[in-house]
Amino acid sequence: MVVKDALSRGAVLDAATELVRAHGPGALTMRRLAAELGCAVTAIYWHVGNREALLDELVARTVEELGEIRAEGRTPAERAESVALALRRKLRARPHLIALVHERGLTELMMLPAQRALVHEAHAAGLRGTAAAEAVRALQFQIVGFVLVERNRERAPAQYPGEPDLWTAETAEQDPELATSFAAAPDLDTLFRTSVRGVISSLWEGDR
Amino acid sequence: MVVKDALSRGAVLDAATELVRAHGPGALTMRRLAAELGCAVTAIYWHVGNREALLDELVARTVEELGEIRAEGRTPAERAESVALALRRKLRARPHLIALVHERGLTELMMLPAQRALVHEAHAAGLRGTAAAEAVRALQFQIVGFVLVERNRERAPAQYPGEPDLWTAETAEQDPELATSFAAAPDLDTLFRTSVRGVISSLWEGDR
DNA sequence: ACCTGAACACCGTTCAAGT
């Protein structure tokens, strides 16, 4: 039996988070939220202002959650890689909320704790000044960009025509192995790790 | 004096494209579009079905426009880089429409002509099979990811606290030059060119 | 302090009716 507690700001935010996490921001309508909470639509306004303010609050919570990042491993390169992997995992766990953070232009703020951790490892690797800043920024772009691309790919419905349809042996300029590679879905974990390691090895421990 | 032509499918699509290009998909309401065209709201439905079908049509047009890609330069590496630069330029020229392509999961299809051009250059550089496919895919992720990240950055409103606020000499672990670097906005053109060249040089003409 | 229902100005879409 559900005991109906008094409505509270926290309860509104939790219910809203659940709706957005499960079905995306489009599913968050004030009327649906009110139905979920068993209150009048307008009661929500008393607690959180309006829909925009509600979303702002969810975004703020997400930024906080992304802030909890710490490096693991022995060498600076290993520790930087661990930050990259942890970041990707956290970003992927809440795609809709991350998209809201992006929309509000708060990615930079969200990434700051990770940026700090990466700067620490760049320093440990002997990088200083502009070189350190550029290495960290390149890696940040790499990580965030990768997650954005793969999220898009996952969300993608069955595509026609898609890579498997278009990459036959013929179109691949007499390279059947290449056609086979493109026909299969890429292993994103490997692709991410490889490209991150590439950036780290060339900028962290490259020729200097 | 504006002569009112008969309404046509093309006119509807052009007006819709203009609205989306200028103010984003949120600005595309059937009522506003009708006002723009000087017709009844429902006349639009006769020509293009409904709002979703209209957006699908805009997306299809965008995919076609992105298909016109050709490589320039002498060496395969130069030509691959020219594809990357052209792609970034095209993607940046129509951010709202590209976002719609992403939403509909058609990025893969949109990228195919560029992918073909890159495969050609990978082959010219002597790469074959899986190695060629992986090199091309890594570069694709790099390009699309970069554009997604920089678009987000541009859209970002003034952030508080932002990088300039948070990166003082103190927080930068006694590295004032690093603090200065983070306080300034990155040169995105340079950052893009550098990271693309990194990927190309390591995968196209790397140690093999 | 907290919550309600009515009302308003917006949406996209359907459909019978016009020409």
Add this chain to the structure above:
DNA sequence: ACCTGAACACCGTTCAAGT
């Protein structure tokens, strides 16, 4: 074939009114 206006089911939001 092409276009219209009325109507419907949704939105977010405001506000006077209740307790």
